[in-house]
Amino acid sequence: MDLSFSDEDLAFKAEVREFLETKLPEDVRSYYSRGMHVPKELQVRWQKILHEQGWMAPAWPVEYGGTGWTVTQRYIAAQEFGTMGAPTPMPFGVSMVGPVIYTFGSQEQKDYYLPRILNSEDWWCQGYSEPGSGSDLASLQTKAVRDGDDYIVNGQKIWTSYAQHANMIFCLVRTDSNAKAQEGISFLLIDMNTPGITIKPIYGIDKENTLNEVFFDDVRVPVKNRVGEENKGWTYAKFLLGNERSTIARVAQSKRRVNKLKEIAKTERVDGGLLADDKDFMRKLAQIEVDLMALEYTELRMLSQEAAGKRFTAEPSLLKIKGTEIQQRLTELLVESLGMYGAPYEAMGDYEGRNDTAPGPDYANGPMAEHLYLRAATIYGGTNEIQRNIISKMVLGL
Structure with a gap:
């Protein structure tokens, strides 16, 4: 394994450092470097600066808006962001659901959602954990029943980070109660403004509302919002979790x-x-x-x-x-x-x-x-x- 940087890598490092020194807003840096939660409006402002630079999604394929950086360049950029106290984009869109969509989604989903993630038009949250289904995620009970061109979703998610700010949630739901636990799950993209969705805050020991409960009561979700095949959502869920844990x-x-x-x-x-x-x-x-x-x-x-x-x-x-x-x-x-x-x-x-x-x-x-x-x-x-x-x-x- 060669750990030395080439002249091109060192030039890239200088480019990233110069960008952060000139473009990173001081109020954003102040929040993040102290270890505090960056308010949504500041996070979105910073993400739009990154998007204008073309650096919103470094790990994405170029055809979907990625940077085309090498693995080494992505590592260098991450190091410079950390050193300078610059937040990376919120992970739920860029690092989690985005790769699922461009890997497993339909062309219609790619064309619609990927640009909205890049320009921060959508703010995503993650609908995975449920009461009693955290570490044993495959035991989740939120159900989606097919009704024509829609699913009717009922159930509850918990520990949903920043759901109070989100307009979209990627959600694991049970579409076959008779199948083996992992084989009856589907992956849905749900508009948080759909009637029947209720959000209740959870305050942590840091006294902040970063976590929430999300309730679904007869929520109608178009079948076209399902990613991939019905009952194959566990495959996509594991793919997403691998991306989350590596970052x-x-x-x-x-x-x-x-x-x-x-x-x-x-x-x-x-x-x-x-x-x-x-x-x-x-x-x-x-x-x-x-x-x-x-x-x-x-x-x-x-x-x-x-x-x-x-x-x-x-x-x-x-x-x-x-x-x-x-x-x-x-x-x-x-x-x-x-x-x-x-x-x-x-x-x-x-x-x-x-x-x-x-x-x-x-x-x-x-x-x-x-x-x-x-x-x-x-x-x-x-x-x-x-x-x-x-x-x-x-x-x-x-």
Whole structure:
């Protein structure tokens, strides 16, 4: 595996860095670099800048609006985005349903939905998990019954991220209750403005409404909105989850947190000296940095295999496990590094109409929110326990 960058790659890196330095809005960067949720209006504004540049969907085939970047260029861009505190596009459209549509969808679906994803005209959410059907997703009970040219959908989805902002949801539904669990599922694209859909917020321990329940009560969905064949949705669902887990390691973002911790350690004081002189703290940071380096090289090996045309099996699960565990360790250490300033936390909305600001130095505003939110990192995208089961089955044959 050759890890050295060519002159062309280095020129590309400079191009990405220059673009981010000149085009990334400061208010977008401020939210994201602090680890806080970027408001929808700012996220859409940034995505439109990316689309204008032609960089909205780097991994898509060129014929559907992709960049034509090599695997190495995509890696370089991800690293630069992470270093500069630039958010990537919301994954539900670009990284999840978009590839499903251009791989398995009809020509009509490709022509209609793909351009709308690229120009941020549609905001997607994911209708997978249900009460009692999270890790055991194939046990889902939301039903779709054929009625002429429509399906009638009834059921409930849960943990639906940003559903309150979405106008579209890609949804797994049961279309054959008599078949084996995985063989009776279909993949539907549903307009969130359809009568019969109700959204109820779920507030996390970070006091933010990023999660929701979505209820379907006799919701009519045109059959033409089904992706692929009826009862073959589990195939498309697994394809989508592979894409989700391979992007969930977030090495670049974790490297940015490591650098932030090093800067904080040069400023914060403990027991009369700098935090950077605290051997126990620096040992924990060094161990995380070593583990992160190992994860990065694992990701690079995967990229090398992808460039060679190899199909993945359990590799995305490995990235998901280690990546999310490192994220949690880093945010926990960030909070620890801030001492008494790491403990207070109020959601951004709590400050509306008030004339006070968050306590502590400027860099203390955000780590606790990020730490609380990322307690779920080892759960979303398929729990890490389930990922270990996947590895044991696909690699060890257990």
